[in-house]
Amino acid sequence: MVFSLFGLRYRLCLIASLIFGLGAVGANPTLDQDKVLAAMALRVTQFVEYPDDVGEVFAFGVFADRQLFTVLQAILAEGGQFSNYRAVYLDERSSVEQLRSLDALLFGNVDISKVSYVVSRLSTRPILLMGASGGFLESGGMVNFIKRNKRVAFEINARQAARHRIEFRAQLLRLAVRVID
Numbered sequence: 001m002v003f004s005l006f007g008l009r010y011r012l013c014l015i016a017s018l019i020f021g022l023g024a025v026g027a028n029p030t031l032d033q034d035k036v037l038a039a040m041a042l043r044v045t046q047f048v049e050y051p052d053d054v055g056e057v058f059a060f061g062v063f064a065d066r067q068l069f070t071v072l073q074a075i076l077a078e079g080g081q082f083s084n085y086r087a088v089y090l091d092e093r094s095s096v097e098q099l100r101s102l103d104a105l106l107f108g109n110v111d112i113s114k115v116s117y118v119v120s121r122l123s124t125r126p127i128l129l130m131g132a133s134g135g136f137l138e139s140g141g142m143v144n145f146i147k148r149n150k151r152v153a154f155e156i157n158a159r160q161a162a163r164h165r166i167e168f169r170a171q172l173l174r175l176a177v178r179v180i181d
Contacts, residue, residue, distance in 0.1 A: 065108030107131035
């Protein structure tokens with residue numbers, strides 16, 4: 001089960017924060033999806049090994065999706081286990097330096113061709129690339145969130161991550177519905 005990654009206490013806190021802290025669930029389906037996507041992406045970052053220390057502040061970018069960026073900011077503003085995270089908004093006009101300053105980058109509702117464009121600009125910099133669209137892994141992404149049986153699941157491109165010197169912990173790999181080695 002996908003959520004076995006989370007302890008009961010964490011799941012309850014996540015659900016409560018999504019329902020009460022960020023607005024009523026059900027009012028806007030896209031907003032609800034963004035809340036789940038942002039929360040899952042944040043949690044995945046805690047099961048990733050980087051080649052170097054990521055520093056005091058973990059730079060978490062959102063690419064070309066303002067609503068998802070706003071949701072991420074709201075979650076990070078709550079502090080807690082993500083208190084050392086900083087949200088960064090990027091788009092196709094962002095410089096290579098801005099992209100390379102990140103530790104993780106989340107693609108929301110964007111054209112899949114933009115993923116390939118960003119990947120080509122990153123070279124082998126260790127930046128975790130996550131998204132939620134068909135063809136994301138094949139375009140250079142590393143973690144793709146999908147709906148499966150009315151739940152959020154994820155698939156992993158470990159081969160692409162290895163090119164960027166990123167490794168996933170075994171617990172995360174076991175929970176993925178698909179792993180590309």
